[in-house]
Amino acid sequence: MNMFNIVKKNIKHNFYQYFLYIASMTLSITIYFTFSSLQYNKQISQALTDTEKLESAFGASSILLLLFVSIFIWYSNNFFVKRRKKDIGLYSLLGVEKKQIGRMLFYENFIMGIIALLIGLAIGELFSVFFSMILVKLMGFSIAITFTINSRAIIQTLLVFSVIIFLTSLQGYFIIYRFKLIELFQATKKGEKINKPSLLLALLAIAMIGGSYWLLQLSPESNNWDQNFNRTIIIIIISMLVGSFLLFHSLSAFIFVLLQKNKSFYFKWSNLLTFTQLTNRLKSNAFMFTIISILNAVTLIAFGFGYSIYYNTLDQVKSFVPYSYQYESTSSEVDAKIREIIATDNDHSLIFEHDWEYTMVKGDASELKKVPGGYLYFDESFAVISNTTFNQLADKLDLDTIAPFKETEGLTIINNFIGSQDQQSNLNKSISLHSATADSKIKIVDNKSFSLLNDPVQPFLIVVNDKKYNQLRGENTPTTVHALKVTNEAKSSALTKKIMKELPSEVHFYSFSDSYQEAQSVYGLLIFISGFLGLVFLAASGSIIYFKMLTEVTDDKVRYTTLKKLGVQKIEVMRVIAKQYSVVFLLPLIVGITHSCMILTAISNLMDINFIIPVIICIVSYTMLYLSYYVLTVISCNKIVNA
Amino acid sequence: MEAILKGNSIHKVFGAKNNIYTALQHVDVTINKGEFVGIMGPSGAGKTTLLNILSTIDKPTSGSIVIGGESVESMKEKDLAKFRRKHLGFIFQDYNLLDSLTIQENILLPLSLANWPAQKMEVKVREIANILGIEAILNSYPYQVSGGQKQRAAVARAIITNPSLVLADEPTGALDSKSSTDLLNTFNVLNKDYDSTILMVTHDAFAASYCDRVLFMKDGRLFTEIVRGDKDRKEFLNLLLNTLSTIGGGTHEHV
Ligand SMILES: Nc1ncnc2c1ncn2[C@@H]1O[C@H](COP(=O)(O)OP(=O)(O)O)[C@@H](O)[C@H]1O
Ligand SMILES: [Mg+2]
Numbered sequence: 001m002n003m004f005n006i007v008k009k010n011i012k013h014n015f016y017q018y019f020l021y022i023a024s025m026t027l028s029i030t031i032y033f034t035f036s037s038l039q040y041n042k043q044i045s046q047a048l049t050d051t052e053k054l055e056s057a058f059g060a061s062s063i064l065l066l067l068f069v070s071i072f073i074w075y076s077n078n079f080f081v082k083r084r085k086k087d088i089g090l091y092s093l094l095g096v097e098k099k100q101i102g103r104m105l106f107y108e109n110f111i112m113g114i115i116a117l118l119i120g121l122a123i124g125e126l127f128s129v130f131f132s133m134i135l136v137k138l139m140g141f142s143i144a145i146t147f148t149i150n151s152r153a154i155i156q157t158l159l160v161f162s163v164i165i166f167l168t169s170l171q172g173y174f175i176i177y178r179f180k181l182i183e184l185f186q187a188t189k190k191g192e193k194i195n196k197p198s199l200l201l202a203l204l205a206i207a208m209i210g211g212s213y214w215l216l217q218l219s220p221e222s223n224n225w226d227q228n229f230n231r232t233i234i235i236i237i238i239s240m241l242v243g244s245f246l247l248f249h250s251l252s253a254f255i256f257v258l259l260q261k262n263k264s265f266y267f268k269w270s271n272l273l274t275f276t277q278l279t280n281r282l283k284s285n286a287f288m289f290t291i292i293s294i295l296n297a298v299t300l301i302a303f304g305f306g307y308s309i310y311y312n313t314l315d316q317v318k319s320f321v322p323y324s325y326q327y328e329s330t331s332s333e334v335d336a337k338i339r340e341i342i343a344t345d346n347d348h349s350l351i352f353e354h355d356w357e358y359t360m361v362k363g364d365a366s367e368l369k370k371v372p373g374g375y376l377y378f379d380e381s382f383a384v385i386s387n388t389t390f391n392q393l394a395d396k397l398d399l400d401t402i403a404p405f406k407e408t409e410g411l412t413i414i415n416n417f418i419g420s421q422d423q424q425s426n427l428n429k430s431i432s433l434h435s436a437t438a439d440s441k442i443k444i445v446d447n448k449s450f451s452l453l454n455d456p457v458q459p460f461l462i463v464v465n466d467k468k469y470n471q472l473r474g475e476n477t478p479t480t481v482h483a484l485k486v487t488n489e490a491k492s493s494a495l496t497k498k499i500m501k502e503l504p505s506e507v508h509f510y511s512f513s514d515s516y517q518e519a520q521s522v523y524g525l526l527i528f529i530s531g532f533l534g535l536v537f538l539a540a541s542g543s544i545i546y547f548k549m550l551t552e553v554t555d556d557k558v559r560y561t562t563l564k565k566l567g568v569q570k571i572e573v574m575r576v577i578a579k580q581y582s583v584v585f586l587l588p589l590i591v592g593i594t595h596s597c598m599i600l601t602a603i604s605n606l607m608d609i610n611f612i613i614p615v616i617i618c619i620v621s622y623t624m625l626y627l628s629y630y631v632l633t634v635i636s637c638n639k640i641v642n643a
Numbered sequence: 644m645e646a647i648l649k650g651n652s653i654h655k656v657f658g659a660k661n662n663i664y665t666a667l668q669h670v671d672v673t674i675n676k677g678e679f680v681g682i683m684g685p686s687g688a689g690k691t692t693l694l695n696i697l698s699t700i701d702k703p704t705s706g707s708i709v710i711g712g713e714s715v716e717s718m719k720e721k722d723l724a725k726f727r728r729k730h731l732g733f734i735f736q737d738y739n740l741l742d743s744l745t746i747q748e749n750i751l752l753p754l755s756l757a758n759w760p761a762q763k764m765e766v767k768v769r770e771i772a773n774i775l776g777i778e779a780i781l782n783s784y785p786y787q788v789s790g791g792q793k794q795r796a797a798v799a800r801a802i803i804t805n806p807s808l809v810l811a812d813e814p815t816g817a818l819d820s821k822s823s824t825d826l827l828n829t830f831n832v833l834n835k836d837y838d839s840t841i842l843m844v845t846h847d848a849f850a851a852s853y854c855d856r857v858l859f860m861k862d863g864r865l866f867t868e869i870v871r872g873d874k875d876r877k878e879f880l881n882l883l884l885n886t887l888s889t890i891g892g893g894t895h896e897h898v
Contacts, residue, residue, distance in 0.1 A: 269755035269756050273744075276743040277743050280743035561739075562735075563741075564700075566733065566756065569720065
């Protein structure tokens with residue numbers, strides 16, 4: 001009972017510090033619980049045809065999240081315990097037994113953990129409804145989310161965090177045994193040693209970061225990349241990480257010395273206070289800056305990538321699904337019926353209807369550098385079309401027509417999703433098409449990157465001279481493709497349903513609207529998860545700086561009091577704080593943005609998707625959220641200093 | 644004689660309604676230009692409170708303060724800050740140097756606040772450091788130098804703007820006797836040779852014996868005032884010690 005009273009008094013006395021700790025734990029629990037509620041949400045998984053994708057995407061992310069959340073709680077716990085060292089020392093000096101102190105800290109931690117857990121579950125329950133609405137919207141479903149209690153998510157969260165809370169409480173219990181009394185009393189070190197800026201390290205920082213950027217921009221063409229992909233990636237990541245640390249650690253000290261040389265700038269009092277304070281803390285801040293800039297970069301990469309793909313969904317689907325509808329024609333009555341359905345539909349009208357044919361021919365592609373997967377999938381066959389057919393299609397689809405080939409020449413059509421679009425490496429190589437009489441050798445004179453079929457697995461298309469085609473057609477069975485294009489195809493799922501009813505079930509039918517919906521649900525999930533993790537990382541980097549600055553400013557209170565006595569106004573003190581923190585917040589943000597832009601550029605080159613607009617949107621919105629943390633920090637610190 | 648500071652019936656009350664503590668009761672103080680005045684009294688007498696009010700850091704509950712002909716109570720926070728910058732210099736018991744600045748940067752801070760050009764600041768710092776004998780440590784950080792040196796740096800910071808009044812709260816409180824004596828001699832030099840007006844709070848009779856005039860405080864009131872006149876320092880010290888023993892409290896560690 002006695003112990004309980006002490007704990008109660010403690011909490012009352014150090015309310016602010018407890019509040020911060022509970023808040024950060026609550027945040028972690030809320031995030032985790034929200035995420036697992038989504039993972040086990042029945043309404044969403046029922047709406048999805050492919051639940052496996054949902055489960056694996058969420059499963060992998062939730063492990064990442066858990067790891068992250070544990071590190072974050074461990075960090076806040078450490079932070080909290082450090083702030084309490086003096087109290088602990090005092091108890092021990094007053095003669096409270098170590099065991100008792102340990103037990104007190106254990107209970108204290110445990111009680112706070114339980115409080116955070118309950119609050120976190122309550123907030124998380126509300127959040128999960130909100131976030132599932134967003135998820136459903138992003139995936140393009142039209143279902144109304146209802147409020148449900150998700151017992152599986154609750155149990156999982158309870159289990160996971162009970163363990164974490166128990167472990168951090170144990171950490172609290174053992175702290176008294178870990179430190180000597182004198183260590184508990186040592187006040188925060190006054191005046192850290194200032195880094196001697198080393199030119200060598202500063203140059204090394206530039207070299208490492210520059211080198212990794214250079215490697216990244218080489219990505220699509222370089223042979224080295226192709227051959228040693230893993231090794232290159234590892235080299236890039238390590239030199240980026242180490243380079244960033246050196247950048248903050250040495251290069252910034254170096255820049256500081258340069259600034260110092262410009263006396264009229266440096267001796268301006270607000271600059272003097274800002275820069276000396278920054279360099280003074282450089283050693284302990286360099287590590288934090290590195291972590292924050294990496295968190296910023298990872299967030300921007302994940303979110304920028306996810307959003308770019310989502311943003312480009314329609315274009316992507318358009319480039320892989322050229323027709324609104326494609327099926328193998330069975331009878332002219334069915335064709336007429338479908339024409340009739342489209343004609344009577346108010347929302348869509350027919351743009352073109354076109355029958356064409358290709359012939360699957362077995363052949364040898366061993367000489368080619370790049371062979372699309374469809375070649376092997378269809379048993380080492382090529383889908384051959386004639387020069388004339390190609391030009392007819394090109395005309396319908398608004399593509400460039402081609403001049404007639406010689407009999408020994410041909411053109412390949414390869415449309416890869418990921419991988420370099422530079423497919424000219426096959427030029428002037430030959431393939432051979434098998435035939436009962438004599439194999440024909442075809443020299444590749446050109447390559448095009450688009451799709452002529454709606455099929456999810458596309459055969460390796462090759463265009464040949466008309467005469468050659470007719471010869472091959474005679475020896476193999478041609479396939480007829482019935483292709484239709486309607487207006488406003490992105491919103492044609494109602495029409496698709498009507499058409500599907502008319503078609504015999506065994507017919508291969510590929511519609512634009514189905515592909516689009518499928519892509520939307522997959523990319524929607526991708527953007528949701530990357531966005532969610534992005535928010536978590538943002539909250540983490542923001543909180544880490546926030547905590548750190550709050551600690552520093554509490555230690556620095558005397559400093560600001562002195563300044564005020566020397567005649568610095570309150571508003572000027574706030575300006576100095578704002579200036580100083582703007583550097584603290586902006587440096588890692590700028591480095592993070594630069595890193596992520598370099599990596600995203602490399603990915604964008606690799607995939608040939610335009611990232612610019614979505615990435616800009618993403619960077620701007622991230623910066624706004626991030627800066628709101630800056631404002632919050634300045635306001636809180638100003639309150640402490642100017643109260 | 645020209646009065647530099649005039650405090651009239653200064654009253655100060657701390658705390659809320661049912662828990663009132665009266666720290667100062669209608670105190671009248673006048674400091675003339677060129678004087679070196681001490682305030683003595685036992686711990687809790689209200690010395691620091693008085694000094695804070697006289698130096699515009701704190702506000703009196705009632706009473707008026709006029710410094711250099713300007714009435715302080717009518718001024719806004721902004722004007723007060725500017726006023727402090729221009730007219731007052733502060734020295735504190737625990738130095739209050741900024742850890743992240745070198746001694747030189749600490750000393751020139753008030754000039755920088757007054758927007759002096761960089762070159763002139765450096766010249767001025769050198770000049771002051773020369774008087775106080777701290778040129779050698781100008782590029783050191785506060786944590787690298789001794790307490791006495793820190794306090795001299797604090798003095799340099801306080802006087803660098805040529806303030807009309809230097810206020811010191813127990814400046815020798817954290818110093819050993821040698822450093823104390825050095826500092827007090829420095830005050831004497833500043834006062835006699837450079838015409839600085841100094842108001843020093845101390846509970847140490849030895850330190851107070853350097854002053855021209857010493858005010859005694861007890862329980863928030865001015866108790867008495869002793870003027871040194873033509874007495875030598877030893878005599879004056881004994882007089883102070885006698886006065887102290889009659890009001891109780893105070894120490895005398897040196898002699
Ligand atoms: N901010 C404050 N709030 C309440 N009481 C105060 C405050 N500052 C000083 N006091 C009280 O006023 C009295 C005088 O304090 P002070 O002027 O510091 O004395 P000293 O002569 O030792 O410098 C003390 O009893 C102290 O407790
Ligand atoms: Mg005092």
